[in-house]
Amino acid sequence: MAGGAASGGSTQGDTYKEARNWLLLPAWVTLSILVLLPVLLMLVYSFLTKEFRGGVIWEFSLGAYDQFFFDRGLFGDEPPKLEWTYITIFWRSIWQAGLATILSLLIGFPTAYYIATRSEKVRPLWVFLITIPYWVNLLIRTVSMRFMLREEGPINNALVWSGLADSPIQMINTNFAVQIGLFYSYLPFMVLPIYAAVERYNFSLSEAASDLYASKWTTLRRIVLPSVRPGVVAGCILVFVPSMGAFLAPDLLGGAKNFMIGSLIEEQFKGNAGNWPFGAAASMILLSLVLIILTLYARQQARANKAGA
Amino acid sequence: MKSLLTSTAIAATLALGAGTAQAEGNLSIYHWFEYMPQTLLDKFTAETGIIVTMDTYDSNEAMLASLKAGGMGTYDVAVPGDYMVSIMIGEGLLDTVADGELKNKGNIAPEWADPSFDPGWSHSIPYQWGSTSFMVDTAAFDGNIDTTDILFNPPAELSGRINMLDSQGEVLAMAALHLGIPQCSQDREQLKALDAMLQEAKGHWASFNSDTAKEVLVSGDVAVGQIYDGFGAKARADRASLKYAFPTQGYVAWMDNVVLLEDAPNRDSAIAFMDFLLEPENIAAVSNYARYGSGLAGVGPFLDPELASLPESNPPASAGPGVFIEVCDEATQAVYDRIWTNLKK
Amino acid sequence: MAARKFDVRAYPGFAYITALCLLILYVPLMVVSVYSFNSSESIVVWEGFSTRWYADVFVGSESAKFKVAARNSFFIAVIAATVATTIATFAATAMIRGGKFRLRALSFGLISLPLMVPEIVTAVATLIFFSSIGFERGILTILLAHIAFCIPFAYLPISARMQGIEDTYEQAAMDLYATKRQAFTKILLPLMMPGIISGFLLAFIISLDDFIITNFVKGAGVETLPTAIFGAVKQGIKPNIMAISTMLLAFSIVMVTISYFVSKSGENK
Numbered sequence: 001m002a003g004g005a006a007s008g009g010s011t012q013g014d015t016y017k018e019a020r021n022w023l024l025l026p027a028w029v030t031l032s033i034l035v036l037l038p039v040l041l042m043l044v045y046s047f048l049t050k051e052f053r054g055g056v057i058w059e060f061s062l063g064a065y066d067q068f069f070f071d072r073g074l075f076g077d078e079p080p081k082l083e084w085t086y087i088t089i090f091w092r093s094i095w096q097a098g099l100a101t102i103l104s105l106l107i108g109f110p111t112a113y114y115i116a117t118r119s120e121k122v123r124p125l126w127v128f129l130i131t132i133p134y135w136v137n138l139l140i141r142t143v144s145m146r147f148m149l150r151e152e153g154p155i156n157n158a159l160v161w162s163g164l165a166d167s168p169i170q171m172i173n174t175n176f177a178v179q180i181g182l183f184y185s186y187l188p189f190m191v192l193p194i195y196a197a198v199e200r201y202n203f204s205l206s207e208a209a210s211d212l213y214a215s216k217w218t219t220l221r222r223i224v225l226p227s228v229r230p231g232v233v234a235g236c237i238l239v240f241v242p243s244m245g246a247f248l249a250p251d252l253l254g255g256a257k258n259f260m261i262g263s264l265i266e267e268q269f270k271g272n273a274g275n276w277p278f279g280a281a282a283s284m285i286l287l288s289l290v291l292i293i294l295t296l297y298a299r300q301q302a303r304a305n306k307a308g309a
Numbered sequence: 310m311k312s313l314l315t316s317t318a319i320a321a322t323l324a325l326g327a328g329t330a331q332a333e334g335n336l337s338i339y340h341w342f343e344y345m346p347q348t349l350l351d352k353f354t355a356e357t358g359i360i361v362t363m364d365t366y367d368s369n370e371a372m373l374a375s376l377k378a379g380g381m382g383t384y385d386v387a388v389p390g391d392y393m394v395s396i397m398i399g400e401g402l403l404d405t406v407a408d409g410e411l412k413n414k415g416n417i418a419p420e421w422a423d424p425s426f427d428p429g430w431s432h433s434i435p436y437q438w439g440s441t442s443f444m445v446d447t448a449a450f451d452g453n454i455d456t457t458d459i460l461f462n463p464p465a466e467l468s469g470r471i472n473m474l475d476s477q478g479e480v481l482a483m484a485a486l487h488l489g490i491p492q493c494s495q496d497r498e499q500l501k502a503l504d505a506m507l508q509e510a511k512g513h514w515a516s517f518n519s520d521t522a523k524e525v526l527v528s529g530d531v532a533v534g535q536i537y538d539g540f541g542a543k544a545r546a547d548r549a550s551l552k553y554a555f556p557t558q559g560y561v562a563w564m565d566n567v568v569l570l571e572d573a574p575n576r577d578s579a580i581a582f583m584d585f586l587l588e589p590e591n592i593a594a595v596s597n598y599a600r601y602g603s604g605l606a607g608v609g610p611f612l613d614p615e616l617a618s619l620p621e622s623n624p625p626a627s628a629g630p631g632v633f634i635e636v637c638d639e640a641t642q643a644v645y646d647r648i649w650t651n652l653k654k
Numbered sequence: 655m656a657a658r659k660f661d662v663r664a665y666p667g668f669a670y671i672t673a674l675c676l677l678i679l680y681v682p683l684m685v686v687s688v689y690s691f692n693s694s695e696s697i698v699v700w701e702g703f704s705t706r707w708y709a710d711v712f713v714g715s716e717s718a719k720f721k722v723a724a725r726n727s728f729f730i731a732v733i734a735a736t737v738a739t740t741i742a743t744f745a746a747t748a749m750i751r752g753g754k755f756r757l758r759a760l761s762f763g764l765i766s767l768p769l770m771v772p773e774i775v776t777a778v779a780t781l782i783f784f785s786s787i788g789f790e791r792g793i794l795t796i797l798l799a800h801i802a803f804c805i806p807f808a809y810l811p812i813s814a815r816m817q818g819i820e821d822t823y824e825q826a827a828m829d830l831y832a833t834k835r836q837a838f839t840k841i842l843l844p845l846m847m848p849g850i851i852s853g854f855l856l857a858f859i860i861s862l863d864d865f866i867i868t869n870f871v872k873g874a875g876v877e878t879l880p881t882a883i884f885g886a887v888k889q890g891i892k893p894n895i896m897a898i899s900t901m902l903l904a905f906s907i908v909m910v911t912i913s914y915f916v917s918k919s920g921e922n923k
Contacts, residue, residue: 007493013821014753016834024747024761026741027805031764034802039771045782052639053400054377074504074647085650107678110671117663126913133679135906137863139880140899143887144682147689151530154685157750170469172530173516179771187679206662245772248867252887255472255516259653262774267653269778269870271475274374280782283775290772337874342885362875365885379785383792383874520888614703 001068015123040288046280054274066283086264086282093260096175096250097243100182101190106240107183108190109232113224116198127195136187136302142248145181146172149253173255181249182239189238196229198224230304241290261286336578339372339380339387341519341565343540344437346598353585359578367519368476369393382572385579390563392432392478392634395426397568400635403432404569410580411585414473421604427566434583435604437595438564439538439622440631441479448550449532454625457487457556459533461510467603468513470532472525475517477649478634479535480560484510486632493637493645504648511652512559516586526551538621539600545621553621556626562631674896683903690859690896707897714894716886723882727862730797730878735858741813742857743850745805746813747838751821751915768803777870786872791873799871800861807860808853814841815849848916859906 016023071083088176115126133141148155149171156168171177201224209219209236225232247262261268261282268279338345342365350361366372369390375388381402389397397403417435427433445454450467460483463471471482484507485492490499515531526534527547536544541553554560567586573579586592592603593611600619617623624631637645693704711717745765749758768776780799784791823845824837832840843850865880872881881904888896 003448011752011754012750012817012819013824014751015821015824015828015837016747016751017753019834020748020752020755021608023744023752027745027765028761030741030802030803031767034780034783035767035771035776036764037777039775041786042775042779042782045786052642053396054374074500076643076647101501107671107675110665110668111675113665114668114672124914128910129676129678130825132907132910133683135859135863135904135910136683136903137865137880137883137899139863139865139883140902141682142685143883143891143895144686144901147686147891148682149839168812184678184682187675191675203663210662216662219662220665245774247774255518262772265774265778269378269781270375271368273372274370274377276378276782279778283778286772287775290770294770342888363874369890378873379791383790587702609655 004036034265042280043284046284048277048280050275050277054276056276061277064277067275067278068281068285089259089264090261090285092258093244093262096178096260097182097240097246099179100186100243101236101240103179103183104187104190105232105236108187108235109194112191112194112231112235113198115182116195116201123199127192130188130191130195138185139248141185142252144182145177145184146252149177149180172253175254175258177253178249178258178260181253182243182246185246185249186242189242190235193234193238194228194231197228197234201227231299233297237293241293243288244290269274314353330468334359334578335575336361336386336582337384337575338582339376339384339570340365341388342367343523344388344595344599346594349591349594349598352594353582354590357578357581357586359575359581361582362571368474368478370477373397373400376570381570382574384570385573386567386577386582387391387570388436388565390478390565390634391424391426394566394568395636398427398432402571404571404576405431406433406569406580406583411584411587413584416587416589416605416607418604418606421564425563433566433568434587435527435584436565436567436586436592437539437599437603438562439601440624441474441483441535441537441561441563442541442554442556443533443535443543444526444544444551444553446529446532446548447549447552447568454552455556455625456554457483457558459554459556460535461487461506463513463533469515470523471514472516472518472531472534473514474522474524474535475519477645480652481645481649483535484556486556486561486629489558492523492632493641495641498643500648504651507648507652517653523547537601538619542600542621544621555624557627557629559629559632560624564633609633626642681914686896687903690893690900692893695893707893708901710894711897711901716894719877720879720882720898723877723879726793726796726876727879730793730800731858731861732824734797734800734804734861735808735854737801739808739850739854740859741801742805742808742812742853743846746809746816747842750813750816751842765809766806769806773803773866777867780867781870791871791876793876794869794874795873796868796878798874799867800864801869803864804857804861811852811856812846812849815846815852819845850915851916855909855916860910 013086045056047060047062048062049057049063051057066080067083068086069083070080072078072080109305111130114131115123118126147153150156151168151170153172155171156165159165160168166189171180205223205227206219209223210216214222244260245262246260247266250258250260250263265279265282265286268282270276336359338361340363345363350363353359354361362559364384366375372387372389373393373396376384377400384569394403407459411434414430414434417430421435423429424435443460444466445453445459449470450464451462459467460471460473481503482492484503485494487614488499488503488506490496494500494503516525522534523540523544524543525531526536529548537551538553541551545553567583569576569579571581575604586595587605589603589605589608590611592605593608595601596603596608596616597611597613600616600621602622689700690707691703691705692700693706694701711720743766745761749761752758758767766846776799780795783789784795789795819842824841827837827841828834862879863880865884868878869881869884872878877885878897883895883898
């Protein structure tokens with residue numbers, strides 16, 4: 001079973017060995033042409049020269065990466081310094097996505113644990129309850145959140161009415177709103193893998209710990225958490241990665257003022273900037289970051305599997 | 310499985326075929342949001358049998374970017390502002406309307422007969438004109454609003470409650486008026502001052518948003534918002550305490566124009582549509598809906614009488630000049646682009 | 655066991671956090687659903703129960719736009735999900751029933767590529783691709799993009815199901831002189847149906863909901879429901895948008911409920 005999940009599931013017989021290549025051909029063709037090739041083309045575009053006011057000139061240039069990493073002053077003729085603008089945007093995205101992930105973990109772990117310890121009969125119903133909101137269009141969920149956080153929205157009305165706040169609190173168009181939006185968008189992604197891990201966890205280990213007079217919280221920290229760690233890591237990745245590239249939450253909840261990577265990239269193609277090579281370069285940098293995170297995760301999984309076996 | 314595939318393929322062919330079969334009677338418009346009344350499009354369809362589809366954008370620059378990102382050849386007409394018309398001519402994105410193709414061209418008002426951005430109207434026709442300034446909620450602030458300080462150096466009670474348009478042209482032109490420098494300045498000290506001033510001002514702003522410019526003012530989410538005059542008139546109808554400002558430093562004036570795009574898939578429909586909009590009765594319907602002025606003669610009888618007395622389109626004597634946005638050369642534009650990026654980082 | 659005074663599994667507070675979690679997930683959706691029945695023009699003030707905004711969606715001034723968008727969305731989702739499910743079923747058969755082979759890991763990498771690449775990056779890459787080969791953007795470009803990124807979503811439930819079916823059934827059939835094709839269509843496919851249906855529904859919903867990629871590759875005047883909603887929402891949340899949202903919410907719940915019972919009936923077999 002080791003590595004099964006990472007390689008598309010374990011094999012179960014070889015009945016269709018001869019037809020294998022034909023069966024795989026449609027997937028190979030579709031995905032190579034419509035996903036792999038475009039990503040490679042994007043890599044090429046990131047090394048092209050930008051055309052004034054949108055589009056590209058087919059000439060090799062490092063301009064896009066230079067713009068990303070080096071600041072040559074307002075007039076472009078000063079000696080290059082490290083450019084903080086885009087690094088800040090990336091850092092902000094990582095920071096926002098990280099906070100959203102931590103928030104999801106704080107709420108998601110106890111929830112997943114609680115669900116996984118219900119009786120076997122009602123568990124699927126709980127999972128069902130957690131997944132339904134995920135099936136609602138992300139756009140609609142973000143809009144609902146925007147409605148909730150408005151200055152004259154339900155949350156502020158409730159706060160003022162109950163006397164917890166004297167006047168409405170500014171929530172919309174803040175970093176806080178973006179974090180809440182991301183957290184709300186991807187919370188089910190945190191709950192489900194942790195749930196799956198806790199469900200497989202052997203509770204006799206907890207009992208043994210308890211017999212040895214370990215306190216409840218010590219048991220949780222020293223016994224349960226290490227055992228379900230793969231689920232926690234998977235949940236964190238599933239929340240963190242899409243949060244980093246998010247576009248709707250910063251736009252609709254953050255007031256489009258504090259850019260995140262997704263908005264930065266979007267603006268290069270659909271907005272004011274119109275700088276294709278730069279948009280392609282920023283996309284490549286984002287993709288590299290995500291692939292690094294996924295590789296580290298795969299390594300960690302492989303090591304955990306080895307240790308487990 | 311095979312029959313499933315076959316039926317899918319048939320369904321796809323039918324659906325795609327259906328789209329191209331009636332292409333002769335189609336018109337694809339790329340237009341600003343909330344500007345063209347649907348009833349007028351319905352009237353056009355009723356008169357000509359041409360089916361209209363419309364996509365919207367929220368800034369001149371976004372429209373240009375999208376057209377250059379593969380949008381050319383899919384739209385027939387677009388509605389760029391004055392300076393963007395000259396940019397698009399320079400980029401070769403516009404088709405030429407030959408003399409005599411538009412039979413209603415004579416309806417253009419004499420004062421707009423020969424605009425500098427498209428001499429002789431050879432690629433475009435006048436659509437609507439107006440101004441861009443800002444509105445203040447007088448319930449939140451009762452001081453003097455006719456100054457650009459409200460946007461760039463606001464009093465404490467307005468700080469953090471300002472929405473700016475997400476439009477490079479309009480924000481930077483207003484900033485240039487505030488500092489009293491030319492729009493395409495090449496003077497390094499002036500540009501540095503502009504950059505520094507905007508960085509300072511950004512701390513007072515809540516958001517950059519064009520499409521919600523009206524909504525955020527009406528809902529009270531912000532107390533100050535950059536806005537177009539007609540859009541502002543609509544906002545005031547929903548929240549009476551909003552007042553449109555005419556700063557003594559000046560404000561942005563603009564004229565939107567219907568242009569014929571190069572490679573228009575339905576060129577004949579586009580010409581018919583332009584002619585349609587050159588009829589005073591039709592363009593008056595746009596003015597009545599969007600609350601801007603038109604560039605045609607003889608629209609008077611069709612206009613909503615209220616339009617003539619709108620506070621948003623009647624600047625007081627104290628108002629500064631209305632200035633059009635200028636087109637900078639590539640090197641200068643690069644500096645302004647950097648200032649804009651610095652602002653939005 | 656009996657000597658233990660407390661349940662080692664239970665942690666105090668976890669039940670409250672679970673309740674909080676459900677509250678956070680559901681309250682915004684419920685508030686929007688409730689406000690969709692508000693009779694007021696304003697989204698702020700409650701003025702009494704009314705279904706006028708539902709009527710507005712179907713006969714109001716913007717109804718034509720939303721009807722076309724809904725038709726496009728369903729058309730694209732049905733075809734994209736059908737094609738993606740077909741491709742994924744073949745691929746899963748090769749991966750699970752094809753023995754071990756050299757390109758297996760690489761094939762799986764390719765199949766799961768759309769899951770690993772952030773959606774905004776896929777969107778940009780697809781836009782660049784279509785624009786550089788001069789492929790005119792329209793409904794077809796949306797369809798192609800959707801087919802590609804729906805494949806892994808269809809693949810996961812299908813391959814999970816296939817792993818749970820031992821190949822002895824097909825072996826037995828072939829021992830009785832059934833051809834491989836017959837073993838596939840008469841034995842494996844029927845057994846696979848719950849997985850295939852879940853895969854189809856998953857792909858269908860993913861396509862129906864997609865905003866980012868669609869927004870980048872759509873052509874002139876072609877709107878799907880999410881892009882039409884986004885266009886409307888940008889100018890402010892209006893009650894008719896809440897009505898559409900509520901209907902989509904109801905639709906999603908029906909779909910996921912069907913999927914839930916289908917997979918359940920599969921387990922009982």
